[in-house]
Amino acid sequence: MFNTDMTRRGLVLGAAALALGACNNGIGSNGAAQIDARVEATQNFLFQRYPGTQDLASRASGVLYMPLITEAGFGIGGSYGRGALRIQGVTVDYYSATKGTIGFQIGAQQYAHALFFMTPEALEEFRRSSGWAASGEIRYATPDQGASIGKETTELDPVIALVFGQQGLIAGATLGGVKYTRIIP
Template structure:
């Protein structure tokens, strides 16, 4: 079997991304329900403090999926992972993991939080009935920068799902939810 430099770099990138994800404290292997709920509570409180307009989104939503810490890493091939909870009427009803895979020109690692606001009962029902829901074009992104207010009135009338991405740290290009798969878990 012959090895070339490109294959070696891609393999090292995939191994490195997997190692970074496993070592980043994002809940891989050690997060029980209490730990996930504590992280979800802290994330929601941080979001409300930094972006007060999200309180209106939460009040108007049928439910929200809170992912307190998503870690992405990549060198050629990359991946991302995190765990969180689905909240309906401010109570946890299910736990979910999120996985993201990617390939292409990339290098780096980053962490961020995100919350999906399900603005209709249909959107929430479709998410809960799905054995593995993949985020796609039906998501409206509201990425607040520097304490901006989110206009709940304009976005809720058009989008069944609104994603708020915040708390980014690290050096990696982009933070989108396209190509992300959510799966119900038992912590």
């Protein structure tokens, strides 16, 4: 007979994959040059729109810029994006960010984020790992908070994540995690 649970699951996974594919995320594109151009534009936008982030970046040991993350979900969801790690303003590596979620959710959105590695040890741990998973050790903030993040905050938090430029709508409550993996574009 026909298993309706498997059919629904396949439909949901297929729809999520199609939604992610439909959003122009640069997959299969010009590689490093396109990522670098997007990272440069994202950094400029962040510094111009939220001037305090420029000071934050100058104090960071390194910054991972993810210019475009595309996320979609309907029960089961996921997201993907590519970006670059910059140390003293120079790109040193490229990374992908992959996220899987499960729970009550529906919708799609795109956004950018930046991870500020505030200690050399946090940056080294990130670069040394074969796949680094974001966890509770990261302090998440909005750019408005980033404009006023003080010295005492950055001394306590080894990694600060700023999420900005959200477009689209996704709603719900989910469990999930983000994994960053070094790539060769």
